[in-house]
Amino acid sequence: MTSTTAGTVRLPAGFRASGVTAGLKASGTPDLALVVNDGPEHHAAAVFTTNRVEAAPVTWSRQVVADGRVDAVVLNSGGANACTGGQGFLDTHRTAEHVAEVLGLSAGDVVVCSTGLIGELLPMDKIVSGVDAAAAALSSEGHEDAAVAIKTTDTVHKVASHAGAGWSVSGMAKGAGMLAPALATMLVVVTTDAVVDREDLDAALGAATTVSFDRIDSDACMSTNDTVVVLASGASGVSVDRAALTEALTDVCSDLARQLIADAEGAAHDIAIEVIGAASVDDALEVGRAVARNNLFKCAIFGNDPNWGRVLAAVGTTRAAFDAAALDVSMNGVAVCRSGGVGEDRSLVDLTEREVHVLVDLHAGPEAATIWTNDLTHDYVHENSAYST
Amino acid sequence: MTSTTAGTVRLPAGFRASGVTAGLKASGTPDLALVVNDGPEHHAAAVFTTNRVEAAPVTWSRQVVADGRVDAVVLNSGGANACTGGQGFLDTHRTAEHVAEVLGLSAGDVVVCSTGLIGELLPMDKIVSGVDAAAAALSSEGHEDAAVAIKTTDTVHKVASHAGAGWSVSGMAKGAGMLAPALATMLVVVTTDAVVDREDLDAALGAATTVSFDRIDSDACMSTNDTVVVLASGASGVSVDRAALTEALTDVCSDLARQLIADAEGAAHDIAIEVIGAASVDDALEVGRAVARNNLFKCAIFGNDPNWGRVLAAVGTTRAAFDAAALDVSMNGVAVCRSGGVGEDRSLVDLTEREVHVLVDLHAGPEAATIWTNDLTHDYVHENSAYST
Structure with missing residues (x-):
């Protein structure tokens, strides 16, 4: 039942991840990440921004998560793909399709998250080649690389974990603010190898975000792209009930929330x-x-x-x-x-x-x-x- | 029907005003103002902050204005007298009593406005001697002096006027924000020599503030002390109906509101x-x-x-x-x-x-x-x- 700090967090069993430089950011730093759930289970739950001007990837990912199954999450920094109209949605769709094709999945099980400037179309050639590179780099050791690739104005990458008896939860986050309402874009991917009931996962995530991300408010600005998604692989073989799951997710989300506040843009206190x-x-x-x-x-x-x-x-x-x-x-x-x-x-x-x-x-x-x-x-x-x- | 800019606004007939240095501000600049309505009529209306933590002078002045008669307004910068408990209210009461005594009025007809730091008691010896000095300095030429004395972080004093046919409206304001909700403390005294119905005055002020001070929002921070008070002396002998009065007050309030935004703390746009x-x-x-x-x-x-x-x-x-x-x-x-x-x-x-x-x-x-x-x-x-x- 301990939280760990940045630099020491590994993926739970059943997951691979990677982070690569697709060339989306002028800085030349990593900007595209993949997190893949290899199962045997593929339960998922998510919470999204309540902003009525929502980015294309949020509109897409709401649909993906609706059936409770997610096989992969693709995340990019260097562009929010928000306020980009019909073309923006087609670009998100194409990103999911390409991830699905490369990994042998269904596009309808691929969550897409984007963060960066609003009102610019993504350079899709770089997204496509970046997905190829990220897929080739997937590794059970890839948690840190993925956490680094989703940074925008973050000065450090943010990870946290919770160890149960024979099972664990890990999380990565980017952003400098909060969810619903939220500042800048907050993206969070939480993974667990626990065997869970899908409804328990949904309830536990809701309870965890309510007392963590919902209670940080760096500058009251709500983003168009905020997404918190949790994936459960069941690979540990250990069944976990709703109470224990809620405690573990709250632990990880609270740790990440405090890290977001500690790294908020320009803050001194x-x-x-x-x-x-x-x-x-x-x-x-x-x-x-x-x-x-x-x-x-x-x-x-x-x-x-x-x-x-x-x-x-x-x-x-x-x-x-x-x-x-x-x-x-x-x-x-x-x-x-x-x-x-x-x-x-x-x-x-x-x-x-x-x-x-x-x-x-x-x-x-x-x-x-x-x-x-x-x-x-x-x-x-x-x-x-x-x-x- | 013209608005004028700072430096050229005189009091309407029936009013005297003054501004003096009572020693409340460390800067040694003027910090206490009086505006007196010599009649023959003494109609008044006011709008106050909607902040539930209201300063003692707001609590006092609400009661004063309730019967629609105000004979004088005393205003100080250098201290808000907010969050000062029972002693703060006694100090406001004593200020009104002293103004009434010096000018031969009833304390129940004296509006008190304070602006400055919250949570400090006013130095009442300086307030009392300042009232004495301000009473001695009262003049029909005192509009500018009073406007200068109510400044806090204002870089310029703010005045505006509206000329009717044989009657006029003048206004002075301090602050860098808005009313309800409001930033810093906004204090406004509007004077007119029009002969008006008291209910018309109240309705006209409400209409004028709704489309002027209520529509500026420099930093969304609502003050504990905001007050807008209008006094009507009837000294012009010219009767003015609700529509014309509303137009005139809206003209003056809108002009002052724009001046507040133009002088907002640290603003560049x-x-x-x-x-x-x-x-x-x-x-x-x-x-x-x-x-x-x-x-x-x-x-x-x-x-x-x-x-x-x-x-x-x-x-x-x-x-x-x-x-x-x-x-x-x-x-x-x-x-x-x-x-x-x-x-x-x-x-x-x-x-x-x-x-x-x-x-x-x-x-x-x-x-x-x-x-x-x-x-x-x-x-x-x-x-x-x-x-x-």
Whole structure:
């Protein structure tokens, strides 16, 4: 039941993967990955962006996953294939067809994920030759190579794992944000050799993403391409029930989510907004998200400025149950706001460490939730002001 | 029916104003203003922040305005008196009492507005002596002095006027954002010498703010202190009906709103998000606001990068009626996205001017609305990362 860190994660039994340079990225770094489930089982579940402007590969992959079977996932960086009209969908279809042809599969069992700039058609000749190269490079040792090939602005690749008794779960992720709503594009492939019921897999993935990727909110921007897909090969021969599967997927997804926040574009602080005393989990989430999305608060944290008034101003925009005269706020353990008014001296708050903890007590009930976000920095503005040019 | 620019706006008949240095701001610049209505009429209406964490002066002033009569407005920069508990409310009450005593009014007819850092008590000795000095300085020529004294991070003071036949409207504003929701604190005092019905004044102010301050959204952050108050002296002797009053107040409020956007903290571009083809005005506003609040889009504009995919990704987060395959987007006149896909070459878009026009056609109906916002810049991060320290 342990999570491991980047650089040491292998594929579970029954999987092969690879990452190659197809030439999609000007940087010349790896940009096309394959993950193949060799079975004996081919169960799958997925969660996609809720953005109504969804990329062609999302539209395609929803259909692929609908029957619960996925044999392979092909992922490319260097282009999102979003807002690309009918041609974009044909290109996704052709990518899946080519993967199927090379690997002897059905195109209807191939998930396609793309990430990069919106509004540009993919160079299909490079995709096709890249798929050929990736298929030739497939290996049970290929987890790291695939994780590297799906990076865009990521400074490090992200992997995580969970070890059960005779079975395991591995995961790879790219992105600097969250799912539904989401920032930049988040792509996640989780693999397990457990023998699972397909409905359990679906339920476990939903439960895991709800408390992991859904609770990170780097900059409130929802992508057109976000995809989290889990594949189960059954190759371990070990049957795993819904509870254990949920625990394992939550472990891996939470680990990956924290890695996404830690590598968010231009961020200097990782900020946990913990909301307690809420009348409902939804209230706690609404308050946490309101604080996480407040640009003035995010700039203050960048400046190591414990400007707690901005926390209260953000809380005040929500519909959550609370009495403004009862609100308590602590920053890194200092109770700067008590009963909606001035508490301990704000100058006692030390914000020099990367991790920041903001605790909001609504005093309105027993529920709680934590949203992870980042500060708003010069580097965030810089990285995002010159992305497509 | 003309609007005028800063530096040339005088008070309507029946008003006196002043602005003095009370010593609230470390900078030593003017920080306390008075606006007094000498009548013969004393009609008033106001709109306040919808933030549930509201500052003491907002709580007080709501009560003052409830009966439709206001004799004076006292405004201070250098401290918001928000999240200051029972003592903060007592301080606001004492400020109103002192103004009333010095001017021979009832405290219940004195509106109080404060702006500055949240979570600090005001230095009441300086407020009291500042009120004394401001009362002594009251003058029918004091409009500019008052407008200067309410500045915080504003680089220029903001005034506007509207001339009717024998009557006029003048306005002053501070802030770098919007009302409900709002950024920084927006304070606005509008004065007119028209003879008006009190209900007409209330309706006209509501109509004017709905299409002016409510449609600017610099950074989506709603303040605890936002107040827009209008005072009518009747001193011109000219009766004005609701329609003419609405037109005049809309003229002045729209002028001030644009000045707020033009002076928004650290902004390098003023961006009009015009949404057309909407099924309803609410849909158009939701779409406009979603684009205006998308940090990735705002960074792109700062970088003169016509990254229209970020516009579509923002539109896709809304509940507005539209078909993603029908969306058209133009940037500064270049149709970069047609029918949800690639349109004209994005490199044709010139974003070097301060004003930027983004046109989104939802192709879902006859309604339209425009939201004004700003880009997200290094200077915004800088100014807001070191505000309270």
